[in-house]
Amino acid sequence: MIPEQTQAHTSALSAQTLQRFSQEVAKYPADQKQSAVMACLTIVQEEQGFVSAESEKLVADYLGMAPIAVHEVTTFYNMYNQQPVGKYKLNVCTNLPCQLQPMAPRR
Numbered sequence: 013m014i015p016e017q018t019q020a021h022t023s024a025l026s027a028q029t030l031q032r033f034s035q036e037v038a039k040y041p042a043d044q045k046q047s048a049v050m051a052c053l054t055i056v057q058e059e060q061g062f063v064s065a066e067s068e069k070l071v072a073d074y075l076g077m078a079p080i081a082v083h084e085v086t087t088f089y090n091m092y093n094q095q096p097v098g099k100y101k102l103n104v105c106t107n108l109p110c111q112l113q114p115m116a117p118r119r
Contacts, residue, residue: 046075062093
């Protein structure tokens, strides 16, 4: 069940999104629901194509986190797009562990 205060702040999220958030939050102890932040950001990106600043604030409100804490997660991981992207996203390997990985076969 979504608390009324949280429900009012997350009105821009669809009922389906909120249901998916709830399923992810249920995997953690009640006092550690912020642990679902990455799952919630992934859900937002799957449904909207990217994670906007407004979406970050909605996720923060839902999880009872400071918006900056959610923004830190969004900016730390390159798997979250902060603006709309094209059909393909090219990632260039820029660190040693990445460069040491075997190259994928070309098709």
